[in-house]
Amino acid sequence: MAKTLAQLRPVYVVGVGWHRYQELSETPYVQLGLTAVRQALADAGAKWTDIETSYVGTALLGMASGRPMLSHLGSNQSSIVHIENASASSSAAFRHACIEVASGISDVGLVVGVDKPARVDNALKQTGIQHLxxxxxxxxxxxxxxxxxxxxxxxxxxxxxxxxxxxxxxxxxxxxxxxxxxxxxxxxxxxxxxxxxxxxxxxxxxVGEGAAAVVIASEEGIKRLGLDASRAVRxxxxxxxxxxxxxxxxxxxxxxxxxxxxxxxxxxxxxxxxxxxxxxxxxxxxxxxxxxxxxxxxxxxxxxxxxxxxxxxxxxxxxxxxxxxxxxxxxxxxxxxxxxxxxxxxxxxxxxxxxxxxxxxxxxxxxxxxxxxxxxxxxxxx
Incomplete structure (x- = not known):
């Protein structure tokens, strides 16, 4: 029988961060995203090298947008997964990051959502079916x-x-x-x-631009990194x-x-x-x-x-x-x-x-x- 997240090991949010949501500006999306990530890491009391897996939720930025963004934080060979799921893009990213930590594959993960308005071709127009x-x-x-x-x-x-x-x-x-x-x-x-x-x-x-990020961890990750368990939210x-x-x-x-x-x-x-x-x-x-x-x-x-x-x-x-x-x-x-x-x-x-x-x-x-x-x-x- 399929398991739910509640039946796996506990997962906690240990750090949060944002770049303010705002009107379209000249600010590069990399700066938007890094502002949120750095704030989340600082809030958690963790370092970039502590992150074992990263999930990037974005709907408008195109292919592999997390790579040039996260590379500014330094060398880290952990996995990066990009998820697009319309308005629920970073909700999906958060879910899959939680599943990875809950399953025991990773102990500490990062989820970041970032976007900027852009011209996006409507997928429905590419189906070959007219007048939907x-x-x-x-x-x-x-x-x-x-x-x-x-x-x-x-x-x-x-x-x-x-x-x-x-x-x-x-x-x-x-x-x-x-x-x-x-x-x-x-x-x-x-x-x-x-x-x-x-x-x-x-x-x-x-619909403007901005970024948000959270750091998640297992109990083992919290203990190993010496994070403040009293601020962890399950x-x-x-x-x-x-x-x-x-x-x-x-x-x-x-x-x-x-x-x-x-x-x-x-x-x-x-x-x-x-x-x-x-x-x-x-x-x-x-x-x-x-x-x-x-x-x-x-x-x-x-x-x-x-x-x-x-x-x-x-x-x-x-x-x-x-x-x-x-x-x-x-x-x-x-x-x-x-x-x-x-x-x-x-x-x-x-x-x-x-x-x-x-x-x-x-x-x-x-x-x-x-x-x-x-x-x-x-x-x-x-």
Missing amino acids: AADEIVPFTHFALLTDAYMGKYNATIEDVARVAVKNHGNGAKNPNAHRQKVRSLEDILKGRAVSGFLTTLQCCP VSASAAISETVYPPEVGFDAELTRRVSEMAMAQAGIKASQLDLIELHDAFAVEELQYIEAMGICKPGEAVRWLKEGAFDIGGKVAVSPSGGLIAMGHPIGPTGVGQIGEITMQLRREAGDRQHRGARIGLAHMVGLGAVGYAHVLQRD
């Missing part, structure tokens, strides 16, 4: 339609949906690594530039699935979320009600409402009421996207998933400063990639 619907309906139109559908089904208003963005912009204003660091009122959100349907720019994630579950054929009227992103979150929580032996914080794929405001309900945090149609009551605020029942989420933290694509892991690690260490969620012990990180793949990781403070 997915190539005609761009993401913001897809989510504008989902916003309309959610509002109609649950008698919600656009103001209700926009409150997700108000909360997340407020969280991002407390995060020095966030792309957007400005508190926004409901009026600000609603009066932003229209994108599609009721969606305005401030309800949509900015990865208690890792789950990944891909799309299937869904019944009519079933939203594929929400269904992916439901299934992969259930898998991760079952592995960790927890219930949705035990989660203290969640970092999720809120590329568009309505996604937070859909995914919170899909995860079982509240019943379908109840997320708006919980949001209004402050249940998803920092200090509320369960802090949702305390980093600012994709809407305010940003979505450089490659770094996004591993950046979520870093935020949860900071929260569970009680090191998140002004955005610290009181008493946080268990967190879940969630990403989807083009609706085709879903990832969920549970982190716990032992």
